[in-house]
Amino acid sequence: MNYFMGLINSWNVSLTKSKRYLVNQMHIERNESQKLSEADLAHLEQLRNLVRHALADGKLSQSELEDIKTLLYADHRVTVDELVTLRTTIRQVLGDAALEYDWQ
Helix, strand or coil, rough: CCCHHHHHHHHHCCCCCCCCCECEEEEEEEECCCCCCHHHHHHHHHHHHHHHHHHHCCCEHHHHHHHHHHHCCCCCCCCCCHHHHHHHHHHHHCCCCCCEECCC
């Protein structure tokens, strides 16, 4: 299993109508009336673009993985929005194809 899908799946994210998330047995509630800031939206767009560029050839190199991890952990936390963006972008780029690693 690849790093990102393993990260996302191991966190066992589940949604309910109240937008309550279960992440590693911690309940995280997200207030949907609280809009993301312009900086947050720009960060998510930067993450989307980085993942799209990294996966354009269907393979992920070690340096591309490190670039994505650096962006994810830049603020010393990974948010639910980042995980959703990451998962959605990976599936948009790869569809149902498996991610290949290019470790050289």
